[in-house]
Amino acid sequence: MTVMIDTGNYIAAKAAVMARPAVVPAYPITPQTTLVEGIANYVKTGEFKGEYICVESEHSAMCACIGASAAGVRTFTGTSSHGLLLMHEMLHWAALARLPIVMCNINRVIGPGWNIWTDENDSISQRDTGWIQFYCSSNQEIFDTVIQSFKLAENKKVLLPVMINYNAFILSHTSMPVYIPEQKEIDDFLQKYKPQWKLDVNNPITFGNIILPVDYEKIRKDMQNSQENAKKLIPEIAKEWKKKFGRYHGDLIEEYKCDGADHILLAMGAIGAESKVSINNLRKEGLKIGLARVRTFRPFPNEEILKLGKQADLIVIDRNISIGSEGALFSEVKASLYGKSDTKVHGFIAGLGGKDVTYNDIETICRKVVEGKAKDCEWYGFEGGGK
Amino acid sequence: MAIKNLPVEECMIPGSAACPGCPATMALRIVFKALGKNTIMVVPACCTAVIESLYPNTSFDVPVMNIAFEAAAAGASGVEAALRQQGKGDTTVVAGAGDGGTYDIGIQALSGALERQTNFIYICYNNQIYSNTGIQRSGATPYAAWTTTTVGGKTEFRKEMGEIIQAHHIPYAAQACVSYPEDLYNKLKKAKSIKGPKYLEIMAPCPPGWRFGMEKTVDMGIMAVETGAWALYECENDVVTFNGKSKLILEEKIQRKPIEEWIKQQGRFGHLFKPKKDVTRIKTIEDHTDQIWKRYRKKYL
Ligand SMILES: Cc1ncc(C[n+]2csc(CCOP(=O)(O)OP(=O)(O)O)c2C)c(N)n1
Ligand code: SF4
Ligand SMILES: [Mg+2]
Numbered sequence: 001m002t003v004m005i006d007t008g009n010y011i012a013a014k015a016a017v018m019a020r021p022a023v024v025p026a027y028p029i030t031p032q033t034t035l036v037e038g039i040a041n042y043v044k045t046g047e048f049k050g051e052y053i054c055v056e057s058e059h060s061a062m063c064a065c066i067g068a069s070a071a072g073v074r075t076f077t078g079t080s081s082h083g084l085l086l087m088h089e090m091l092h093w094a095a096l097a098r099l100p101i102v103m104c105n106i107n108r109v110i111g112p113g114w115n116i117w118t119d120e121n122d123s124i125s126q127r128d129t130g131w132i133q134f135y136c137s138s139n140q141e142i143f144d145t146v147i148q149s150f151k152l153a154e155n156k157k158v159l160l161p162v163m164i165n166y167n168a169f170i171l172s173h174t175s176m177p178v179y180i181p182e183q184k185e186i187d188d189f190l191q192k193y194k195p196q197w198k199l200d201v202n203n204p205i206t207f208g209n210i211i212l213p214v215d216y217e218k219i220r221k222d223m224q225n226s227q228e229n230a231k232k233l234i235p236e237i238a239k240e241w242k243k244k245f246g247r248y249h250g251d252l253i254e255e256y257k258c259d260g261a262d263h264i265l266l267a268m269g270a271i272g273a274e275s276k277v278s279i280n281n282l283r284k285e286g287l288k289i290g291l292a293r294v295r296t297f298r299p300f301p302n303e304e305i306l307k308l309g310k311q312a313d314l315i316v317i318d319r320n321i322s323i324g325s326e327g328a329l330f331s332e333v334k335a336s337l338y339g340k341s342d343t344k345v346h347g348f349i350a351g352l353g354g355k356d357v358t359y360n361d362i363e364t365i366c367r368k369v370v371e372g373k374a375k376d377c378e379w380y381g382f383e384g385g386g387k
Numbered sequence: 388m389a390i391k392n393l394p395v396e397e398c399m400i401p402g403s404a405a406c407p408g409c410p411a412t413m414a415l416r417i418v419f420k421a422l423g424k425n426t427i428m429v430v431p432a433c434c435t436a437v438i439e440s441l442y443p444n445t446s447f448d449v450p451v452m453n454i455a456f457e458a459a460a461a462g463a464s465g466v467e468a469a470l471r472q473q474g475k476g477d478t479t480v481v482a483g484a485g486d487g488g489t490y491d492i493g494i495q496a497l498s499g500a501l502e503r504q505t506n507f508i509y510i511c512y513n514n515q516i517y518s519n520t521g522i523q524r525s526g527a528t529p530y531a532a533w534t535t536t537t538v539g540g541k542t543e544f545r546k547e548m549g550e551i552i553q554a555h556h557i558p559y560a561a562q563a564c565v566s567y568p569e570d571l572y573n574k575l576k577k578a579k580s581i582k583g584p585k586y587l588e589i590m591a592p593c594p595p596g597w598r599f600g601m602e603k604t605v606d607m608g609i610m611a612v613e614t615g616a617w618a619l620y621e622c623e624n625d626v627v628t629f630n631g632k633s634k635l636i637l638e639e640k641i642q643r644k645p646i647e648e649w650i651k652q653q654g655r656f657g658h659l660f661k662p663k664k665d666v667t668r669i670k671t672i673e674d675h676t677d678q679i680w681k682r683y684r685k686k687y688l
Contacts, residue, residue, distance in 0.1 A: 022468075023468045056495060057495060067462040072469060093455055207453060
């Protein structure tokens, strides 16, 4: 074990290379660039022995991942924002083709206007593609989740691609100390990739041809079952990691000081980490408040949230919005409770366009709810006037 | 290679869902004969994705990966890299796309793969339309041709994909036609023997798309070559060599037949002949074809 002090992107590059993918097709976009530059550098140093394909677009990056994965090898890529949106068609394709591709997405604002700061609308708008989605809150979690994701994706009960999301700059460009296991330990944890199926000249099969409704429906159902299987496997893999390496970031959610709480805050990504500071401060003030940081948006942790909803009122912060509706996490949290708990849920939209969401802001949000002054759903700190 | 000496093995097996007289099926038969069973094929959205037949059946006896419309070359790049990583670099990776997937929506991915020197064969079977979706125009549709989106006849000339490909300076590129299977076979064999990116475009007259009888596919291809509407050539390391009738036309040993003889047999040009002969547009087509050959002579003689 060594300690590497580096940015989220370089840590992700390190993790990706230690997982020994055979093919990494990638295309640069701020703020993902240092991730792919990191991998390109490992090609030069010889630490990455696979093939790095400099494709001409993110669409082609995902197509090449699909081709390589279908031909039987482990693949990895990374992107962000417009790059992720350009991949959209192929994200569906990768999931429907049941290919265990692993990708980092650095959560960045969508234009116009051009804005490279963080919000989650890029990945939230991919939620129905069939990809498993993690949201990380530290560089250590990025490293650990990348390795764990290969194990999860390649499990024959899952066989779905995995997207590891982390915030632009807040994590992608911020250095933190990260424990890096020895390569041998990673190899023990993550065995050599053995595909369940592949393009094989000795067994010529046509993949993805015209399919009738009755068979297509079976694929969709199987994908849904596989996401359900992932709900069980994510905690198992996290526990195995903890046993081997002593680190643990939670299962589908990470609970923090939820015992005895009458209010529980839910958030994803870096806001989840920032919230711990707020919770500590509010607890000191005597508020009975806890945090549930949502780590996986797909599969969605319905059961865990219902359990929390039976215990406490819920406060949800979304760094995204489904325009014409509300924050995505807010919607899904309420759906998890529907008919089973009538706990109050308050939604806040905060930090869009990369606006800072500090622990002070989070405390203000929580106090407002506890004091009974919050509406059902509101924009926090909106500076545009009007409603 | 005489036609009777072509390998008897068939990877185009019964069960195809193609139209009768389909040029794509004829081309694929020769493609598989030339490339053999140690081949993996990548197919984007196009007629081939239908010709393959319905899941769980297939009419192809090589592994096939279907991919999105614009994605054949990028998908093939991934397959090729993965095979090499597994020590299977001897397997031929072939992308088989239509003219729409090549000239239009897929040109970016194709250009990228050629620039990257991807070791694969990109085959475009050119039926000069989007036929899968019901006969819409493509960048390969010729001037004045009717399609469902160029109802009065296309107002632009087709792209010269061959010259676009040549600008990538790849080791091998060629143009062939389904009507000349031996020539097609030989070009495929050569492509297979060369490392790096190879591009092969096959003229593929499509009976329902061009509006001619299904028994006339071969004739229609021969006419395309003899009228100079299509050229047979190879381009090896930037050296272009015309062959067959196209060579004779290039060297002016024979005159190309008037395009009119070719187009008057196709319903898609029907409006140029009925109710009244459209002399102006027919002349435009002839003049444009002459210009193309003039340019060819300047560049390649
Ligand atoms: C992104 C996208 N846009 C449009 C389509 C619809 N589409 C499928 S095949 C096709 C035309 C294919 O034309 P071509 O490549 O010439 O092949 P052909 O059908 O002639 O064999 C179109 C427009 C699609 N599948 N994907
Ligand atoms: S439309 Fe043309 S190319 Fe397509 S299957 Fe029919 S004959 Fe073949
Ligand atoms: Mg076509």
